[in-house]
Amino acid sequence: MILKINPIKPELDKIRMAANAIREGKLAVFPTETVYGLGANALDDEACKRIFLTKGRPQDNPLIVHVSSIEMAEKLAEIPKEYLQKIRQAWPSPITFIVKKKNILPNSVTAGLETVALRMPAHPIALELIKEAGLPIAAPSANLSGKPSPTEASSVIEDFGDRIDIIIDGGPTFFGLESTVIDLETFTIARPGPFTIGEITKIFGKIPKIFKQTKEIAKPMSPGMKYRHYAPSKPLFLFSGDNESFVNIANNLGKSFCFIASNEICGRIYNEKAVKIRLGSSKNLYEIAKNLFSSLRAIDKFEPNFAICESFEEKGIGLAIMNRLHKACGGAIFADENRLKKFITAIK
Ligand code: TXA
Numbered sequence: 064m065i066l067k068i069n070p071i072k073p074e075l076d077k078i079r080m081a082a083n084a085i086r087e088g089k090l091a092v093f094p095t096e097t098v099y100g101l102g103a104n105a106l107d108d109e110a111c112k113r114i115f116l117t118k119g120r121p122q123d124n125p126l127i128v129h130v131s132s133i134e135m136a137e138k139l140a141e142i143p144k145e146y147l148q149k150i151r152q153a154w155p156s157p158i159t160f161i162v163k164k165k166n167i168l169p170n171s172v173t174a175g176l177e178t179v180a181l182r183m184p185a186h187p188i189a190l191e192l193i194k195e196a197g198l199p200i201a202a203p204s205a206n207l208s209g210k211p212s213p214t215e216a217s218s219v220i221e222d223f224g225d226r227i228d229i230i231i232d233g234g235p236t237f238f239g240l241e242s243t244v245i246d247l248e249t250f251t252i253a254r255p256g257p258f259t260i261g262e263i264t265k266i267f268g269k270i271p272k273i274f275k276q277t278k279e280i281a282k283p284m285s286p287g288m289k290y291r292h293y294a295p296s297k298p299l300f301l302f303s304g305d306n307e308s309f310v311n312i313a314n315n316l317g318k319s320f321c322f323i324a325s326n327e328i329c330g331r332i333y334n335e336k337a338v339k340i341r342l343g344s345s346k347n348l349y350e351i352a353k354n355l356f357s358s359l360r361a362i363d364k365f366e367p368n369f370a371i372c373e374s375f376e377e378k379g380i381g382l383a384i385m386n387r388l389h390k391a392c393g394g395a396i397f398a399d400e401n402r403l404k405k406f407i408t409a410i411k
């Protein structure tokens with residue numbers, strides 16, 4: 064069932080329907096300020112196992128548990144005393160804290176880890192849903208495993224059809240990228256997101272470390288890091304060189320392609336073989352972030368069999384944008400015009 068709910072002033076009767084479903088052990092998709100989540104009662108082992116089955120998610124990749132109050136969070140995990148006030152200040156917002164879990168949480172949620180990822184979403188529908196259910200809600204992004212996260216209800220329907228009990232359609236999400244995940248024990252960012260390093264530093268009074276995955280580190284910090292993500296089914300090339308070379312390549316390609324770039328760069332492309340997918344103004348990285356996942360999904364809907372995408376400055380939310388793009392292109396990053404051309408020529 065699809066429930067259309069006002070994202071600013073959620074209708075309580077509809078929220079109650081979804082909350083009842085969650086309490087009965089069913090799955091409900093709901094919008095958050097980041098992306099749509101596929102939710103279930105976090106205290107119900109069976110319901111959480113169904114999240115994994117529905118998404119096709121590897122069982123060793125734990126879920127984020129969404130709460131509506133600090134008190135709810137404290138029932139689920141040991142929140143370090145030194146951070147309690149800071150977390151109160153930071154929430155609700157797109158930041159997820161990894162802390163030591165309590166036994167009340169079933170193993171399926173944390174994939175057997177001793178820690179749990181907790182977050183209080185800054186979205187009226189998500190917050191009301193958790194409050195009405197009176198339960199913490201475990202929710203990964205509501206996409207089939209490996210696909211870009213959904214930023215609108217239509218993307219959820221694209222992936223799951225009618226396989227989910229309830230889908231709340233609350234319009235487009237606000238940020239478009241998943242929450243920042245930070246491990247409080249080591250004060251290290253496992254996944255950059257809309258809550259920026261600058262904002263973390265301001266609230267916590269110290270600069271977080273950033274986990275950089277290298278081939279030498281066998282064990283990823285977040286289990287989710289080792290899986291391919293956000294990937295369209297067609298090849299995606301990320302160009303990290305200067306704008307002039309990028310425009311040059313695009314205007315001189317002899318075969319049709321999808322071109323994902325800022326409005327500024329798209330405006331300079333006159334090659335008729337280019338299907339332009341506009342991300343928004345490069346002067347506003349929040350706009351780029353918001354449009355990123357739907358643009359990645361669009362590649363598979365257009366005719367051309369490959370896409371090239373612009374790079375952005377890894378500053379503020381730009382760090383999260385580039386993190387997702389690196390994963391989406393599976394390492395196909397080119398700074399050099401000629402090398403990229405050589406790869407493109409090889410595509411059938
Ligand atoms: O914005 C978001 O965070 C969205 C919305 C729905 O809240 N949720 C989301 O969930 O992105 P998901 O499951 O797609 O990503 C959760 C990430 C995964 O990379 C997972 O490995 C990591 O958080 N994670 C969860 N629990 C963890 C833990 N105990 N230790 C380390 N990483 C953990």
Ligand code: MG
Pocket residue numbers: 203204212
């Ligand atoms: Mg996800």
